[in-house]
Amino acid sequence: MHDYAICDLCDAHEDRLQQGRLQIVEPEYQIYGGRRHFSGPVFTLKVFEDNSLVRSLLEQPGLGRVLVVDGGASRRCALLGGNLAALAADNGWAGLLICGSVRDRQELDAAEVGIRALGLHPRKSTKRGLGGQGDVGTALHFSGVRIRCGDWLYADEDGILISDEPLPPA
Structure with missing residues (x-):
């Protein structure tokens, strides 16, 4: 259950938008996963065409967080x-925002987790060794926003917001 609507949050927090404390992710992401609405504190990851670290993080307790990749x-x-979407759901991740591609659409939609990604691609990623390569917990810049660990992500059918702190319901 969610207690927010993205449009209402934007309307109620116009001052935060003006200050840059609330950011709107560019509307280029497709909706996947069994949860259409999700929110939670952000944990960040930067990788390129290697999902080893994605798996490694999703194997850990999500604690209601959103993994932003x-x-x-x-x-x-x-x-x-x-498989990784099911792992995320089983381990308590609220959702994932992926600036990249995903696959297995039917399986993604069956997983009780929110997923936003740029699109679908049937090819799996490479695996560059144990643990993978990438940056965990680093500040990210993509799709018109800056995202840091500890920020809050809110998503529904109307869009995705990044806030520097939890927002009260609008």
């Missing part, structure tokens, strides 16, 4: 598929 906007392979 800067995949360099690659459309050459998927960083998340059905």
